[in-house]
Amino acid sequence: MNEMAKPPVPGIGITAKYPEIGTGPCDTAIYHEPEIYEKEMAAIFRRSWYMIGRVEQIPKSGDFFTYYLPTFRLEVLVCRDRHGEVNAFHNVCTHRGNVVEHRREGHSSGLFVCRFHGWSFDLEGNLAKIRDEEGFFGVDKACNGLKPIPMGIWEGFIWVCPEDEPYQSLEDFLGDQGRDTAGYPWGACSQFYQTEAEVNCNWKLVNDSPAEVYHIPVLHPKSAAPTMMASGNVMGRLLDTRVRGNHRTNSHYSVLGEPKPVQKLAYFHAAAAQNVVQEQLDYEMPVGINPTRSPFWTVDLIMFFPTIAFTLSAGMYTAHQVWPLGPNKSIYQQRVFVRPARTAAERFGQENTMVEFRDIVMEDFSTLERIQRALDSGQIKQFHYHDHEMALRHQHHVVTRILADYDREQAAA
Amino acid sequence: MTDHSLPEGFADLERFVPEWVQPDAEHRLAKRLSTDMDAIKAFYGAMLARGEAALAWLRGHELGTLPPEGENLLRLMLMLAEVAPAVEWYNDQRVYDGFPVERLRYIHQISDTAAQV
Numbered sequence: 001m002n003e004m005a006k007p008p009v010p011g012i013g014i015t016a017k018y019p020e021i022g023t024g025p026c027d028t029a030i031y032h033e034p035e036i037y038e039k040e041m042a043a044i045f046r047r048s049w050y051m052i053g054r055v056e057q058i059p060k061s062g063d064f065f066t067y068y069l070p071t072f073r074l075e076v077l078v079c080r081d082r083h084g085e086v087n088a089f090h091n092v093c094t095h096r097g098n099v100v101e102h103r104r105e106g107h108s109s110g111l112f113v114c115r116f117h118g119w120s121f122d123l124e125g126n127l128a129k130i131r132d133e134e135g136f137f138g139v140d141k142a143c144n145g146l147k148p149i150p151m152g153i154w155e156g157f158i159w160v161c162p163e164d165e166p167y168q169s170l171e172d173f174l175g176d177q178g179r180d181t182a183g184y185p186w187g188a189c190s191q192f193y194q195t196e197a198e199v200n201c202n203w204k205l206v207n208d209s210p211a212e213v214y215h216i217p218v219l220h221p222k223s224a225a226p227t228m229m230a231s232g233n234v235m236g237r238l239l240d241t242r243v244r245g246n247h248r249t250n251s252h253y254s255v256l257g258e259p260k261p262v263q264k265l266a267y268f269h270a271a272a273a274q275n276v277v278q279e280q281l282d283y284e285m286p287v288g289i290n291p292t293r294s295p296f297w298t299v300d301l302i303m304f305f306p307t308i309a310f311t312l313s314a315g316m317y318t319a320h321q322v323w324p325l326g327p328n329k330s331i332y333q334q335r336v337f338v339r340p341a342r343t344a345a346e347r348f349g350q351e352n353t354m355v356e357f358r359d360i361v362m363e364d365f366s367t368l369e370r371i372q373r374a375l376d377s378g379q380i381k382q383f384h385y386h387d388h389e390m391a392l393r394h395q396h397h398v399v400t401r402i403l404a405d406y407d408r409e410q411a412a413a
Numbered sequence: 414m415t416d417h418s419l420p421e422g423f424a425d426l427e428r429f430v431p432e433w434v435q436p437d438a439e440h441r442l443a444k445r446l447s448t449d450m451d452a453i454k455a456f457y458g459a460m461l462a463r464g465e466a467a468l469a470w471l472r473g474h475e476l477g478t479l480p481p482e483g484e485n486l487l488r489l490m491l492m493l494a495e496v497a498p499a500v501e502w503y504n505d506q507r508v509y510d511g512f513p514v515e516r517l518r519y520i521h522q523i524s525d526t527a528a529q530v
């Protein structure tokens with residue numbers, strides 16, 4: 001990969017580019033107080049969009065997947081209809097509320113049949129058939145189809161909004177961050193591993209975890225740090241943090257360190273999934289990825305506030321997604337997206353990538369429940385953010401601003 | 414897995430097939446967590462020495478067309494990827510001071526052997 005001279009270690013000065021964000025210590029109340037969480041639910045979460053899958057998961061008419069949105073306790077059914085369109089519905093049977101489709105994914109011959117009393121719905125959501133219809137007292141089939149959930153597609157990702165009338169369009173929600181990262185070959189990484197875990201911490205801590213690399217030399221001494229150390233970046237600094245509205249991107253820099261033995265097998269003998277050399281890109285890098293155009297760029301963390309971030313390199317990416325469940329409880333979902341393997345050797349490269357990411361995230365997550373205990377017990381009332389922890393300071397700033405705006409909006413109403 | 418054979422030239426690794434060929438990533442993780450480090454290191458050492466040869470064989474075979482002995486060889490290599498951090502990073506089955514990996518659920522996996530293109 002990057003075998004050129006060691007880059008100059010980045011300096012201090014990221015925070016100074018965004019004076020409105022400030023430099024002081026930050027109050028930790030937004031990380032644990034139940035009333036604040038309740039307000040976040042109304043002011044932030046119900047007004048946001050949520051990525052639940054990709055169009056490649058349902059290539060043919062009749063293909064479907066279901067998804068549970070734990071934050072909102074909503075069941076969703078996504079399918080491709082007879083015209084090739086992607087539809088998303090609340091996965092709720094209009095007879096008495098069972099899920100219409102209970103399987104996680106599959107192919108429907110054209111009807112979803114509820115496994116309770118057998119009402120059936122077509123791929124467009126119409127109520128097609130009521131079993132033993134003559135026993136009912138005039139149910140109007142035309143008014144009892146599946147209820148659509150607001151859905152939009154960005155770069156092949158399928159997003160839904162929990163509100164019947166979204167506060168903002170998906171396009172506005174994604175904003176400049178969406179425009180500036182469109183065009184990356186998101187769909188080329190069509191293979192993915194997905195894992196999840198319940199973590200007893202506030203949703204912001206999950207976002208914070210990959211959002212600074214100040215910790216890498218200390219928390220990841222054997223795994224991620226050697227590459228960073230090889231670049232002379234012993235303090236763990238970023239190339240840059242770029243703010244775009246509520247969203248933000250961290251650009252990471254390094255040069256390739258000496259790989260470990262199994263990494264060598266993966267990188268040099270198995271076309272490991274992440275090793276697309278920048279000089280040989282088969283696409284044009286969008287302006288929002290490696291925004292500083294550094295030759296020492298390796299990875300961006302592209303955050304779409306409030307709940308999804310992509311760790312993205314030239315050849316693959318990982319989606320980190322958090323589903324808030326309460327002031328100190330969240331579900332973390334990780335998807336590792338890689339390019340398809342043709343040969344069996346390339347399959348080994350994919351596995352190496354997944355295992356490395358998983359174990360490094362387990363290193364990261366060791367801190368989350370410990371921090372939350374310190375928050376819940378009132379033992380840490382302020383966070384002090386380093387210049388290169390600016391993404392966390394920005395998140396604090398955005399949440400605080402939205403909640404204040406919401407208070408004003410409620411007072412005016 | 415009842416067939417313990419590997420492609421020609423890999424007979425030295427056949428002794429690992431019964432225990433170390435696992436059906437998917439979730440089982441590979443469980444195998445790593447439930448095996449003592451001496452056994453993990455013995456497997457790792459033997460596989461690493463044959464890693465380049467194994468990958469040369471696997472490079473010549475497309476996913477979706479593997480004979481049963483080829484699937485075994487691939488799955489041994491996937492297991493090598495799983496145990497590598499235990500040997501190279503932690504000297505322990507577990508992530509050092511890590512979040513308990515048992516709490517992670519696999520929701521979607523990439524097939525070990527099916528064609529992807």
Ligand code: FES
Binds near residue numbers: 093096098115116117
């Ligand atoms: S709830 Fe679906 S048929 Fe009764």
Ligand SMILES: [Fe+2]
Binds near residue numbers: 215219364
């Ligand atoms: Fe980390």
